Amino acid sequence: MESTLLLPAKLSERIRAQALEMGFGVAGIAPAHESAQGDAFARWVDAGMHGEMGYLAREDAVAKRRDPAVLVPGARSAVVVGLEYYNADADPAATADPSRGIVARYARNHDYHELMKERLIALQEWINAELLPVTGRAYVDTGAVLERELASRAGLGWQARNTMLIQPGRGSFWFLGVILLDVELAYDEAFQKDHCGTCNACVSACPTGALLGRDETGAPRMDARRCISYLTIELKGAIPRDLRPLIGNRVYGCDICQEVCPWNRFATPSAEEAFLAREGLDGPSLIEWVTMTQEEFSARFKGSPIKRAKRRGLLRNVAVALGNWGAPEAVPALAVALNDEEPLVRGHAAWALGQIPDERCVDVLRARLAVEDDEWVVSEIRSSLDEK
Template sequence: MTQTAALSPAALSARIRNRAREMGFDLVGIAPAHPSAHGDAYERWVALGMHGEMGYLSREDAVARRKDPAVLVPGARSAVVVALRYYVPDADPAVTGDASRGIVARYARGDDYHELMKERLIALQEWIAAELVPAGGRAYVDTGAVLERELAQRAGIGWQGKNTMLIHPRRGSYHFIGEVLLDVELEYDHPFASDHCGSCHRCLDACPTGALLGRDAAGAPVMDARRCISYLTIELKGPIPRELRPMIGNRVYGCDICQEVCPWNRFAQPTNEAAFLAREGLDGPSLIGWMTMTQEEFSRRFRNSPIKRTKRRGLLRNVAVALGNWGSPEAVPALTVALNDEEPLVRGHAAWALGRIGTEAARQALRERTEVEEDASVRQEIRLAMESKAGF
């Protein structure tokens, strides 16, 4: 250990901020690790079931940890919060309007950010303990029981917009957030107290599924995750509700709509992290090409990618929905292959898509599958598709 003489909280904080920037983080702030100001609102949100199937958000121990970081890390007194930008412009802006090509959320077009961020935060924590002060703590990136956007606001990095994202007034919202909880006293940044959303409600108006519900009485933004396209295409493991499928369009993994319409993102700066740049084929992939992806192809293509989270069956479910929304007869051959997939989840959504397309070839594929289909949920999807008025 090569620690210098005892430093004041102000000196410690200054050294930590400088070190975090040297490590490549774009923004850094330091906040007290006191209980959440929105803990009660979080409990009400969970009680209303707005977390959907994300059971890890509603466990009693997880709720307690989110309400108070000191429960998560005993003795926690300070939080070093960092942000790393990931914005990548569309290589071909026409992709959004081309329904034959899928849209992948910008954060998922490159490598999985968890590993890169976590490695740097652990290195920052170890540096603090080795060079500055004996400090216990723990680093988190997105997966821990931390209300990280509230912490970031408390650390002066930005405010939580009506779209629930953390927004910086000169950089926008395309940032990954991470934090190191420490058991030492530091000097803290001033909280970001202003709400710069004002009367703007573009994100609320633009959300196709109506997932964004504005702010609650305490000023916290509220989202019904059960209707969020990111939830539907990533976190939801089973069938996507039929009434929401048409609203998803051609977004096959995640959604950026509420960020794309946000006026503050005119200040968004492209990432300088090579790992976050779009991989080949992820900026507007062919829906037809993806629909027949094998497990081997999925594993190879999405190694160390956030997209692996959906597993093959989840991604192909999403692609089938996008093809159904496209509605072109060109998709029928690929959907017919998917209608015979080993995964019932894929077969069911392929049936829905064929029903949306509604050509005789689509109907014939559905009839043939009916003769051999044994899964009750898929048979139900086929029956509803055959009863659809679209093209029949």
């Protein structure tokens, strides 16, 4: 181990260099003091905009986001790293084809949590072994950490109107990771300027109106209950009927607010093979996916973030996308989904059949209504029949 008498500036320099050597694209270091957005976060929770993500609203979780030292006692510094995940669509025409689903770019291959966490832990172990003894903890999305605020404090970019962290000249397609440490280091200059300017592209482009601009403190605001990523991943029950047509063919997550952002013209393809789209995830066939068995789901999405939605959640999303397509070719597959073992799938398949102008849909819906025993599914079938 090197001398523990190294000056903070030298320690920080070595940590940044080692982070880049380990494959991270950017690294910065920030003081782990109380959050400037703590009050804004608490107001957001009080307004119920977190939806069903109850883990965000727990009293201890709010306190930890206010002050990292509550999360990691004695925390004084935050090492913040980023890993670029952008990859262009292999088939750009797929996004315009309503018969094919759109999966958010980050979810098209390996689960980034595993890759990032492994490297962060390795970085912390290196600090311990090579520089000085430290106590700390690494986080990748799963802890009560306001990563984007810490990243901005570490000089990595600014938090845009779409809530994402944008790096000048590099865009917003970045995974962020944080190591909270109990030692004082030399800190990067915080990123001060908001380069969004008067641009409102992300707010205007959001199909569901989830983006709400900035609050009085300048913090970006989002109503998660209307966000397509929330609706297709975090929401475990039925997607509200008025929001279903607005989802289009996005079956897992959403990149719209990033795709329209002018700063992402600078995004470059990730060098990580783990983030290249695996076969079948760049424009998948909706008809094929809606009849997927549990065994097929488990095999196809092994090691994938898509596992988070579970089979019933994914097929719910696919059924909605098929309804938005509205093509008669989808009727046979939706008829199968209407008899799925999961009520969540059956109910959304019933809604989708109600969107398709084909007489076969009425027969399929009536046949299921005669045997359906779930009250919510019955209501979905009746609503679809009433719309015919």
